[in-house]
Amino acid sequence: MTERPHRAGRGAGRSAVRGTASVGLVLALAGLMFTANARLASSQEARHPQDLGELADRESSRVEMLAARVDGLRAEVESLTDEQIETIETGDADAAELVAIAAGRAAVTGPGLTVQLTDAPAGRVRHPDATPDDLVVHQQDLQGVINALWAGGAEAMALEDQRVTALTAFRCVGNVLSLGGRVYSPPYEVxxxxDPRALREALMAAESVQTYLGYVARDGLGWSVTEEESLALPAAELGGGLTHARVPDGVDVFPTGARGRGDLAAAGAGDAGAGR
Structure with missing residues (x-):
């Protein structure tokens, strides 16, 4: 028998063409998907920055914008409050002035003290038992200074560039100070x-201040007290007020060993944090 050479049929030829076309279609779809994913990732990165520095810059800009809005609203509140006060008959002008000073609504100028506290510098030789928590100024450190100065007869006070009143509240978060909607870095100034002499004596007699000075000597925390011939303290920024208050039932208003006026005035300056 004569052998005939084998030839592929028409069906086989069509199958090869369809297979080639399928592979091409799959590759085309894959390329389209890769292109779409790349575009989507690019748009998401534009909306949500992955770089931490860029993200911090954007958030800082947003904080500045909100702070500007807050300042504008405060100015509006102060203007409306001034208009309201001008329509009220105060009677004794001297008494009204004293009330305004005590409430922090009037700017004050006079002699006094500036107390500065700051974190321990980096690279300094420290006590072997020192922890990172020992090397920064804490909320209770500032609270102790403020209370001591009130007890020493301070007539008015400011923390950084803001007036301290019964409504003042501040909080230390990490190594920064949050006060009145603003954030401050050390050094902190009170x-x-x-009377500078009376203020200094009360300051150095305070137990909380002596505790802080122990860490100044041991770990290098910053501390300085400067007598000022003339301090100019601004009026408090109005951000709201108390509508009413009452003493809780069963609480003695003037218990034995009651604190002085200064301590009561400073009581609103933030809750004291955990002791060192």
Missing amino acids: HAVG
Whole structure:
């Protein structure tokens, strides 16, 4: 028998063409998907920055914008409050002035002290038992200074550039100070108008201040007290007020060993944090 050479049929030829076309279609779809994913990732990165520095810059800009809005609203509140006060008959002008000073609504100028506290510098040789928590200024450190100055007869006070009143509240978050909607970095300054000698004596007699000075000597925390011939403290920024208050049932208003006026005035300056 004569052998005939084998030839592929028409069906086989069509199958090869369809297979080639399928592979091409799959590759085309894959390329389209890769292109779409790349575009989507690019748009998401534009909306949500992956770089931490860029993200911090954007958030800082947003904070500045909100702070500007807050300042504008505060100015509006102060203007409306001034208009309201001008329509009220105060009677004794001297008494009204004293009330305004005590409430922090009037700017004050006079002699006093500036107390500065700051974190321990980096690279300094420290006590072997020192922890990172020992090397920064804490909320209770500032609270102790403020209370001591009130007890020493301070007539008015400011923390950084803001007036301290019964409504003042501040909080230390990490190594920064949050006060009145603003954030401050060390060094922190407390300004007090009053008799410099009496203020210094009360400051150095305070137990909380002596505790802080122990860490100054041991770990290098910053501390300085400067007598000022003339301090100019601004009026408090109005951000709201108390509508009413009452003493809780069963609480003695003037218990034995009651604190002085200064301590009561400073009580609103933030809850004291955990002791060192």
